[in-house]
Amino acid sequence: RKEVEQDPGPFNVPEGATVAFNCTYSNSASQSFFWYRQDCRKEPKLLMSVYSSGNEDGRFTAQLNRASQYISLLIRDSKLSDSATYLCVVKGNGNKLVFGAGTILRVKS
Amino acid sequence: GAGVSQSPSNKVTEKGKDVELRCDPISGHTALYWYRQSLGQGLEFLIYFQGNSAPDKSGLPSDRFSAERTGGSVSTLTIQRTQQEDSAVYLCASSSDYAETQYFGPGTRLLVL
Numbered sequence: 393r394k395e396v397e398q399d400p401g402p403f404n405v406p407e408g409a410t411v412a413f414n415c416t417y418s419n420s421a422s423q424s425f426f427w428y429r430q431d432c433r434k435e436p437k438l439l440m441s442v443y444s445s446g447n448e449d450g451r452f453t454a455q456l457n458r459a460s461q462y463i464s465l466l467i468r469d470s471k472l473s474d475s476a477t478y479l480c481v482v483k484g485n486g487n488k489l490v491f492g493a494g495t496i497l498r499v500k501s
Numbered sequence: 502g503a504g505v506s507q508s509p510s511n512k513v514t515e516k517g518k519d520v521e522l523r524c525d526p527i528s529g530h531t532a533l534y535w536y537r538q539s540l541g542q543g544l545e546f547l548i549y550f551q552g553n554s555a556p557d558k559s560g561l562p563s564d565r566f567s568a569e570r571t572g573g574s575v576s577t578l579t580i581q582r583t584q585q586e587d588s589a590v591y592l593c594a595s596s597s598d599y600a601e602t603q604y605f606g607p608g609t610r611l612l613v614l
Contacts, residue, residue: 396543424601426601434607435592435605435606435607435608436544436592436605437605438602438603438604441601441602479543479544483601487532487534487549487551487596487601488534488546488549488557488560489534489544489546489603490546491536491543491544491545492543493541493542493543494543
């Protein structure tokens with residue numbers, strides 16, 4: 393079983409739609425969680441950290457369910473520019489990040 | 502300000518040759534990480550340097566892979582006797598001491614023929 397698992401997608405949605413991604417992790421001792429965004433042929437960039445209480449940044453909402461060991465990302469009012477691969481990331485032992493394989497989002501007009 | 506830089510951007514080599522990939526972290530960042538990403542795959546951790554501590558080499562796939570970090574700044578990842586399965590994008594990231602946000606460089610695309 394992979395340490396971090398995501399639905400690879402692709403999720404094809406129209407502009408303005410709301411879309412949600414889930415991710416599960418296997419290490420119950422994990423303490424830090426993130427969503428990174430990766431554009432085609434570019435490096436990953438931090439989108440947002442995920443806190444136990446849930447957090448929101450504009451159109452993006454991240455939530456953590458420790459009991460079920462899953463993390464979610466909700467994108468409201470999707471824009472064309474949101475098209476990218478979204479990487480679920482869990483901080484493992486030390487400062488090492490464990491990446492999921494990513495979920496592809498395609499927003500279409 | 503300057504971000505993480507990597508060189509070369511692209512490298513094509515023949516099977517069996519050695520390659521060196523370079524990473525310049527953000528100035529002042531004490532932590533440096535190497536990852537690789539194969540086509541359509543997630544990022545795979547390779548090695549992690551933190552200050553003067555011994556590096557965490559737990560992700561290196563074989564003894565053909567090695568990395569060093571001189572003077573606590575620039576890092577070089579060396580792959581000896583390259584194989585076709587080494588073809589991937591090699592990404593370097595850095596972070597400030599114990600900070601959680603890692604900043605990635607643009608990567609080196611390695612193709613082994």
